Amino acid sequence: MDWDNEPGFDEVKEQYVQLDLEAWLATHAVREEGRRQGAANLPAPEADGLDATEEKIRAWVNRRARICRGNVSHHLADLKRELVAMESDRDLEDLKLEVSELARNGGLALGRQVEKGGHLLLAAKEAVQEDTADFRAFRRGARLTRQADYSHRRWSLPVILTCFVVEIVLNATLLMEVNAFGLVGSSIQMALISFVNIFAAGLAMGFLLRQRNRVAPIRRSLAWIGIGSLLGMTVAFNLAIGHFRDSMQAVVNDPGADVLALGTDVVDRFLANAAALDSFQSYLLALLGFLFFCIASWKWLQRDDPYPDYGRRHRQLQSRRDDYIGRYDTAHRDLKNVHDEFASKLEDRREQLKIKQSAWRDICVRGQHLVDDYKLNLGQYPHDLDHLIEEYRTANRTARTDPAPRHFETRVCVDADVIDTPPAFNPPPPTMLNDVMEHVHGAIEELQDEYGKAARRYPTLEELDNDGRDA
Known part of the structure; x- marks a missing residue:
């Protein structure tokens, strides 16, 4: 058997291989x-020292141990060369340059994006600042310390429309039985009456009730005069509607009456005694009309803040602020996308380095595992020897007739320098790998800092508010 085919070390599997002694x-x-x-x-019994066969066996085992040590040393040298190649790889230099270029381009891209975002925010920022200043001046001028309240705005209009429909139905109930103008004419009359009470008079009263909260005494006085006047006109209008019903009742009861003179009759009745109506239904019609007018006035007042124009200004400012928030979020999102x-890309490069x-x-x-296991695995060589x-000596003793030589009782040893001295493995430090990794870390931190600085160039609403207070 060729001894070189029994090296004692498998370089592919990086494992020490034990000798098959029986086969050997x-x-x-x-x-x-x-x-x-x-x-x-x-x-011969008197022979001293190992015979030729014993020397041959010892030489074989020592040679096998040296071959194993040589193969391990060669493999460790290959590993070291592989590390040196990794450390001096041109790709690391290229990667370092690529990272520097990415960091530089990232900073430039963030700069361009923050300028673009600044233009996007400029108009909204100026609008918020202008409206905020106007709103604060308005509050100071109106001596307002509370927040605007238009919490009933959502439900006020549905209530008003409901009142309009209900009044039409009630008018139909009270007027249709005495109406002389047919279905179409009656419907128009009912709708007009409800429109005057709910929309015209109610809206006007809501406006006047809001004006009475003005700071200026003259405006408050004019508002109270207007409120009194409108109340009187509304009462008069609804009493006139009651007289209108009485006049139509008279026309229905007198087939010979002139329908075209109905208006004159209503005026005469009203001027003669405005509060005197002929029937309970007429009084009820006038009362319901005035009641719906009061409800509509209250709901028109609740459509906005009690102080004139306060709610509109607040909604306008809130709309400006919402628009700014939307643009601010868009600018931040675009900036974050660039970052x-x-x-x-930098993280991809860092992952490449982590793999390396x-x-x-x-x-x-x-390599260190091979060095650590060297003594343990080569410790088997003395046992192999x-x-x-012993197999040779046992066979020899069995066949002898003379006593065995004394050295048969002596143990044969493997050369100590082969077993006790493991091959050296001194890998170079990963200087270049660590340097490039630190460079990547620095580039990522630098990009993060640039992103933070760029993001801080977009003022928040709180900063705009503080600037407005300081101004």
Whole structure:
């Protein structure tokens, strides 16, 4: 058997390989050689030192151990060369330059984007600042310390429309039975009456009720005069509607009455005694009309803040602020997208380096593992030598007629320098890998700092409010 085919180390699997002693004994006919020598009483009983066969076995084991050590040393040298190649790889230099370029381009892209976002925010920012200043001046001028309240705005108009419909139905109930103008004419009359009470008079009263809260005494006085006047006109209008019903009742009861003179009759009745109506239904019609007018006035007042124009200004300012928030979020999102794009590319480079560092550590661990296991695995060689020598000596003793030589009781040892001195493995430090990784870390932190500075160039609403207070 060719001894070089039994190196004791598998470079592919990086494993130490134990010798198949039985196969080795059979291949080299060690037992047969021992019996042949023993039959001839060789070596002689008085012989001192190992015989040729024992020397041959010892030389074989030592040679196998040296070959194993040499192969391990060669493999460790290959691992070291692989580390050196990784450390001096041109790709690392290219990667470092690429990272620098990405960081530079990222900073420029953030700068361009923050300018673009600034233009997007400029008009909204100026509108917020202008409206905020106007709103604060308005509050100071009106001596307002409370927040605007138009919490009933959502439901006021549905209530008003409901009152309009209900009044039409009630008018129909009270007027249709005495109406002389047919279905179409009656419907128009009912709608007009409800419109005057609910929309015209109610809206006007809501406006006047709001005006009475003005700071200026003259405006408050005019508002109260208007309120009194409108109340009087509304009462008069609804009493006139009651007289209108009485006049139509008279026309219905008198077939010969002139329908075209109905208006004159209503005026005469009203001027004669405005509060005197002929029937309960007429009084009820006038009362319901005035009641719906009061409800509508109240709801028109609740459509907005009690102070004139306060609610509108507040809604306008809130709309400006909402618009600014939307633009602010858009600008921040666009800026973050630019940051994330370059940060993702830098993270990809960092992952590439992590893979290289992991491969570096793996090679170092593998090499150190071979060094650490060297003594443990080569510790089997003395046992192999003992077994081979003992098999030879046992076969020799069995075939002898003379006593065995004294050195058969002596143990044969493997050369200590082969087993006790493991091959060296001194991997170079990953200087370039660490340097490039630190460069990538620095580029990512620099990009993050640039992003933070760029984001802070977009003022928040709170900052705009504080600027407005300081101004």
